[in-house]
Amino acid sequence: MSAPLLLNPGPVTLSARVRAALAQPDLCHREPEFFALQDEIRTRLLGVYGLSNTEWVAVLLGGSGTAAVEAMVASLVPTNSRLLVLENGVYGERIHHIAEIYGVAVEAQHHEWGAALDLAALDARLADATQPGITHVAVIHHETTTGRLNPLAEISRICAGHGVALLADTVSSFGGEVIDFSAGSNTGGLVAAAGTANKCLHGVPGVAFVVVRRAALAQATVRSLYFDLKNWCDKQDAQGTPYTPPVHAFYGLCEALREFAEAGGVAARHARYRALADQVAAGCAHLGIREYLPRSAASAVLRSYHLPDGIGYDALHDALKRAGFVIYAGQGGLAKHIFRISTMGALTAADMERLVQAMAALVAQR
Numbered sequence: 001m002s003a004p005l006l007l008n009p010g011p012v013t014l015s016a017r018v019r020a021a022l023a024q025p026d027l028c029h030r031e032p033e034f035f036a037l038q039d040e041i042r043t044r045l046l047g048v049y050g051l052s053n054t055e056w057v058a059v060l061l062g063g064s065g066t067a068a069v070e071a072m073v074a075s076l077v078p079t080n081s082r083l084l085v086l087e088n089g090v091y092g093e094r095i096h097h098i099a100e101i102y103g104v105a106v107e108a109q110h111h112e113w114g115a116a117l118d119l120a121a122l123d124a125r126l127a128d129a130t131q132p133g134i135t136h137v138a139v140i141h142h143e144t145t146t147g148r149l150n151p152l153a154e155i156s157r158i159c160a161g162h163g164v165a166l167l168a169d170t171v172s173s174f175g176g177e178v179i180d181f182s183a184g185s186n187t188g189g190l191v192a193a194a195g196t197a198n199k200c201l202h203g204v205p206g207v208a209f210v211v212v213r214r215a216a217l218a219q220a221t222v223r224s225l226y227f228d229l230k231n232w233c234d235k236q237d238a239q240g241t242p243y244t245p246p247v248h249a250f251y252g253l254c255e256a257l258r259e260f261a262e263a264g265g266v267a268a269r270h271a272r273y274r275a276l277a278d279q280v281a282a283g284c285a286h287l288g289i290r291e292y293l294p295r296s297a298a299s300a301v302l303r304s305y306h307l308p309d310g311i312g313y314d315a316l317h318d319a320l321k322r323a324g325f326v327i328y329a330g331q332g333g334l335a336k337h338i339f340r341i342s343t344m345g346a347l348t349a350a351d352m353e354r355l356v357q358a359m360a361a362l363v364a365q366r
Helices: 016-021 032-048 065-076 090-101 119-127 152-161 229-237 247-262 265-286 313-322 349-364
Strands: 056-062 082-087 105-110 136-140 165-169 188-196 207-213 302-306 338-342
Touching (some): 032 056, 056 065, 056 229, 065 090, 065 165, 065 188, 065 207, 082 090, 090 105, 090 136, 105 119, 119 152, 152 188, 207 229, 247 265, 313 338, 313 349
Parallel strands (some): 082 105, 082 136, 136 165, 165 188
Antiparallel strands (some): 056 207, 302 338
């Protein structure tokens, strides 16, 4: 029996090309062949959004997407700065926790999970001279807790207007959603975006990265040995690496980035995701399964749905797994109310048709 297709928000079902790339020869990470591989990945990551390598740099490190987010927060919020975290899901709250662990002065604008961010409140807080000044804001672009896509460009412009740097968790959007890196400057707006190989780029787990303005990285601080982003960058710029990287995951990411570019880049991938997600949503609607968020607020990458009447998550998950699909549960208090379906990875319209048919068969048994 073949492995089930993954409809969770990473890791993804791999293409045959990427899977084959993992079987390339073992490679020492101190040899020129590895540095050529590393250089190609860094260049291609900037190319995803057409960024200039004189203004921006892609910094690679071994780890999950959370590793990139942690390195971004630990390194890019200098001592005597103050971070404001915009929270409307699990991952915004995680950034807040990371900041607390590192002793960063931090506060939050908390929203209910799935709620729209209050941009007027953000603007007012950044303008408020009666409270400690905010130097940095952090936000999740695609909050996969619910599938809400937060308005990153608008947030960046607000931050830029106040001379405040914006750090973005783009772990579940980099390569699949529009990211306007121009909505800011060296002194405000978007200065860094954290990402990972194993989501919209269709690589394998093990490689994370931060795309960061060189001007922001020049002001980095050191709070951690491993998560010292500037150290990683300095070593990579000199064709080195501070620690042993996941070499075969690098192979996979490089091939995934080549495949990504050949397929048409961000615009093509976004359109593909949205078409598949809309197909699933239409099938669910026909079965009486409602989307959790308004379509206008949801990403192309992942959608959340109310559980069908009379069917719990475990029953839904197990039936779909038997049919060849792995879906994803809700988190926290949403676990008993929603399920999530991502359309990342090597998936087709025919796959989504089979998924809807499997759901229809289960609903018919109620």
